Amino acid sequence: MREELVRRARDLDAADPLAEYRERFILPENVIYLDGNSLGALPTATPARMQEVIRGEWGEGLIRSWNDADWIGAARRVGGKIAPLIGVQPHEVVACDSTSVNLYKLIAAALDMRAGRKVILSEPGNFPTDLYMIAGLERQGLAERRLAPRDQLIEALDDDVALLLLTHVHYKTGDVFDMAAMTKAAHEAGALVLWDLSHSGGALSVDLNGCEADLAVGCGYKYFNGGPGAPAYAFVAERHQKALHQPLTGWFGHAAPFAFSDDYAPAPGIDRLQCGTAPILGLAALEVGVDLVAEISVDRLARKSRALSEFFLECLGEWGLDLELVSPLDSTRRGSQLSFRHAEAYAICQALIARGVIGDFRDPDILRLGFAPAYLRFEDMAEAARHLVEVLESGEWKKPEFSERAAVT
Amino acid sequence: MREELVRRARDLDAADPLAEYRERFILPENVIYLDGNSLGALPTATPARMQEVIRGEWGEGLIRSWNDADWIGAARRVGGKIAPLIGVQPHEVVACDSTSVNLYKLIAAALDMRAGRKVILSEPGNFPTDLYMIAGLERQGLAERRLAPRDQLIEALDDDVALLLLTHVHYKTGDVFDMAAMTKAAHEAGALVLWDLSHSGGALSVDLNGCEADLAVGCGYKYFNGGPGAPAYAFVAERHQKALHQPLTGWFGHAAPFAFSDDYAPAPGIDRLQCGTAPILGLAALEVGVDLVAEISVDRLARKSRALSEFFLECLGEWGLDLELVSPLDSTRRGSQLSFRHAEAYAICQALIARGVIGDFRDPDILRLGFAPAYLRFEDMAEAARHLVEVLESGEWKKPEFSERAAVT
Numbered sequence: 001m002r003e004e005l006v007r008r009a010r011d012l013d014a015a016d017p018l019a020e021y022r023e024r025f026i027l028p029e030n031v032i033y034l035d036g037n038s039l040g041a042l043p044t045a046t047p048a049r050m051q052e053v054i055r056g057e058w059g060e061g062l063i064r065s066w067n068d069a070d071w072i073g074a075a076r077r078v079g080g081k082i083a084p085l086i087g088v089q090p091h092e093v094v095a096c097d098s099t100s101v102n103l104y105k106l107i108a109a110a111l112d113m114r115a116g117r118k119v120i121l122s123e124p125g126n127f128p129t130d131l132y133m134i135a136g137l138e139r140q141g142l143a144e145r146r147l148a149p150r151d152q153l154i155e156a157l158d159d160d161v162a163l164l165l166l167t168h169v170h171y172k173t174g175d176v177f178d179m180a181a182m183t184k185a186a187h188e189a190g191a192l193v194l195w196d197l198s199h200s201g202g203a204l205s206v207d208l209n210g211c212e213a214d215l216a217v218g219c220g221y222k223y224f225n226g227g228p229g230a231p232a233y234a235f236v237a238e239r240h241q242k243a244l245h246q247p248l249t250g251w252f253g254h255a256a257p258f259a260f261s262d263d264y265a266p267a268p269g270i271d272r273l274q275c276g277t278a279p280i281l282g283l284a285a286l287e288v289g290v291d292l293v294a295e296i297s298v299d300r301l302a303r304k305s306r307a308l309s310e311f312f313l314e315c316l317g318e319w320g321l322d323l324e325l326v327s328p329l330d331s332t333r334r335g336s337q338l339s340f341r342h343a344e345a346y347a348i349c350q351a352l353i354a355r356g357v358i359g360d361f362r363d364p365d366i367l368r369l370g371f372a373p374a375y376l377r378f379e380d381m382a383e384a385a386r387h388l389v390e391v392l393e394s395g396e397w398k399k400p401e402f403s404e405r406a407a408v409t
Numbered sequence: 410m411r412e413e414l415v416r417r418a419r420d421l422d423a424a425d426p427l428a429e430y431r432e433r434f435i436l437p438e439n440v441i442y443l444d445g446n447s448l449g450a451l452p453t454a455t456p457a458r459m460q461e462v463i464r465g466e467w468g469e470g471l472i473r474s475w476n477d478a479d480w481i482g483a484a485r486r487v488g489g490k491i492a493p494l495i496g497v498q499p500h501e502v503v504a505c506d507s508t509s510v511n512l513y514k515l516i517a518a519a520l521d522m523r524a525g526r527k528v529i530l531s532e533p534g535n536f537p538t539d540l541y542m543i544a545g546l547e548r549q550g551l552a553e554r555r556l557a558p559r560d561q562l563i564e565a566l567d568d569d570v571a572l573l574l575l576t577h578v579h580y581k582t583g584d585v586f587d588m589a590a591m592t593k594a595a596h597e598a599g600a601l602v603l604w605d606l607s608h609s610g611g612a613l614s615v616d617l618n619g620c621e622a623d624l625a626v627g628c629g630y631k632y633f634n635g636g637p638g639a640p641a642y643a644f645v646a647e648r649h650q651k652a653l654h655q656p657l658t659g660w661f662g663h664a665a666p667f668a669f670s671d672d673y674a675p676a677p678g679i680d681r682l683q684c685g686t687a688p689i690l691g692l693a694a695l696e697v698g699v700d701l702v703a704e705i706s707v708d709r710l711a712r713k714s715r716a717l718s719e720f721f722l723e724c725l726g727e728w729g730l731d732l733e734l735v736s737p738l739d740s741t742r743r744g745s746q747l748s749f750r751h752a753e754a755y756a757i758c759q760a761l762i763a764r765g766v767i768g769d770f771r772d773p774d775i776l777r778l779g780f781a782p783a784y785l786r787f788e789d790m791a792e793a794a795r796h797l798v799e800v801l802e803s804g805e806w807k808k809p810e811f812s813e814r815a816a817v818t
Contacts, residue, residue: 026468027468039472042464047468050463054451059436059456062448062767097685100657101684112549129685132663139658140521228480228686229690231688247513248510250513263544279639281690283638363668363669406476
């Protein structure tokens with residue numbers, strides 16, 4: 001069985017037009033990395049580029065690099081490169097701060113644009129930080145959180161809703177929202193929509209402007225391979241930019257930061273989303289990752305992502321493993337991941353990691369396997385499936401060391 | 410004259426207990442860097458440490474490094490190292506986000522703690538982002554900005570003032586506030602105080618707890634040498650931590666981020682100031698810079714900083730240069746900088762840069778020279794003074810190329 005699946009996998013790898021890109025990443029030996037949806041792998045070009053930025057631009061150029069190395073344009077430049085990968089124009093995206101901070105900016109901006117409405121509508125079980133960022137605004141007396149299950153969201157859209165805040169691909173299950181339909185429904189209720197693209201940007205085809213989306217945020221350290229805690233990005237549709245007022249009115253979002261005036265005046269376009277001094281080291285690493293995704297093309301990545309996860313399920317089937325899949329079976333309806341429910345998911349995940357198969361656990365009972373398509377092979381799928389089968393059939397996961405919870409799970 | 414001043418400078422360098430630390434920084438050749446107050450120089454240890462973090466922790470360790478390399482503790486660890494350098498306890502500081510974002514958190518938190526009061530009092534001409542961060546809260550209807558000149562601040566403290574927001578060392582003039590006196594006055598009026606330490610942390614002795622300060626923020630990329638756009642830091646006095654509610658309630662500030670619950674519950678201590686995923690690359694570079702400052706000791710740095718600027722003024726005096734000093738003449742009343750007023754400050758600054766003497770210009774008419782004491786020599790003072798004299802006496806600054814304004818001035 002193993003030989004047969006590996007043989008088929010190798011044939012698929014031989015025919016894979018993206019196979020060559022695996023070399024563009026530095027991956028540890030003897031590891032099958034199924035967690036690129038949590039932290040993307042290191043692009044081969046990143047270490048040298050970072051040395052250039054650190055030794056050359058910072059060490060030699062010092063303060064002059066704000067002009068000479070265009071540090072001052074970095075946030076807009078990197079944002080502009082992300083833009084076509086999520087279906088929008090370069091001047092509609094900026095790379096800055098964290099996803100959480102950008103959520104605050106845009107939720108608050110939506111409340112400002114929809115004065116009189118206070119409700120932020122989302123679904124229970126959305127990624128925690130999306131829900132948490134509403135809490136601060138609630139305590140400030142500015143927002144009211146309303147949660148409705150996925151199938152009741154549209155009826156929960158009423159005249160009080162300022163903003164519908166959804167994550168395009170669910171972090172736990174991988175379910176994909178119908179972006180066009182949900183956006184349309186929100187607009188019909190007079191609300192704006194903010195899409196969190198953290199689990200779709202760089203892995204799935206996203207067409208924000210085709211769906212007439214208003215606002216979006218996304219993560220730099222997952223499929224964009226920007227490094228741990230990389231800067232995030234934020235999108236504001238051109239039609240909203242002039243009237244957009246976000247409350248984190250720092251000097252980098254000012255129309256003339258180096259005029260050092262006492263009064264705030266927002267920059268004319270997307271730059272008004274910037275706040276503090278741009279994080280140059282983080283942006284430099286992110287730019288390498290984004291360039292690589294752009295070179296490969298998101299459509300090709302999305303296609304391979306579906307093929308990888310379909311083959312993985314096929315392998316499990318060949319092995320006769322019956323595990324509860326919580327992700328949609330239809331690969332066009334899920335993100336680049338497969339999630340399985342098992343009461344002992346934590347220990348199973350740890351046992352897999354001990355074998356070099358790195359996935360992750362999501363409380364309380366989800367084993368989440370991500371298939372970052374830029375650097376995974378079909379052979380990795382066959383081998384990962386075998387490891388999963390062996391861990392479960394041998395009961396290996398029952399070893400006590402696999403149940404000890406670490407700080408980060 | 411030149412020889413005599415250089416000889417004296419070399420004697421001072423020979424007797425300088427911090428002279429050896431210059432080698433701990435990578436500095437470009439033929440440059441006298443008087444802008445460490447804007448962007449600190451590159452520590453010699455940083456490139457290798459960053460390679461370790463990038464290739465080892467990220468590339469090899471991947472997601473496992475959140476536990477194995479203690480990425481999860483990085484924000485608190487780096488904050489804890491900054492703490493003794495500003496006179497507080499390790500659990501009172503966290504390194505995160507930008508100075509601007511941290512200002513928003515703490516201004517908003519102060520408004521929450523002083524419910525019923527809406528005024529944020531500051532001075533005109535404070536660093537722009539400090540003033541701008543109030544603007545967003547004003548538009549949200551939560552704050553009201555009041556500005557009073559430095560000598561009228563105390564009488565402007567009334568029952569409406571929630572927070573006195575001041576920068577310890579003025580970015581333009583270098584004037585130092587009497588932290589103890591201003592804090593006391595604010596407390597007597599029932600207000601809290603938030604100190605911006607961007608131009609004092611790492612260069613001057615700061616005693617926040619000795620002054621009973623409530624809140625503080627500061628910058629990682631100036632005297633802490635953390636690199637361009639490094640993460641900033643935030644301080645909350647222990648006595649306020651339990652009641653502190655800041656509105657950027659992201660998942661990294663949650664009591665149990667990996668429980669993935671729908672509802673926000675703030676972490677028990679200073680961690681509630683964190684918001685999004687910690688910027689690991691930025692924190693790693695910052696940690697190297699902070700370790701170096703701690704090794705040298707802030708008191709020794711402060712002493713040398715005063716000696717450097719005093720000697721620089723002495724050199725100008727020897728050359729008979731009469732330039733309007735806007736910084737206090739008393740070196741104990743100024744930060745690690747000297748600022749001069751001249752109608753042609755921009756062109757003079759550019760002419761100096763062309764000679765390899767890098768200072769900066771602050772709109773509209775300030776030539777600002779910073780004396781980062783960890784890597785500057787007394788000989789640099791003598792030579793920089795000579796260049797300044799020559800630029801002014803020769804009229805060299807009148808060349809047209811020196812008046813062309815760059816994006817970042």
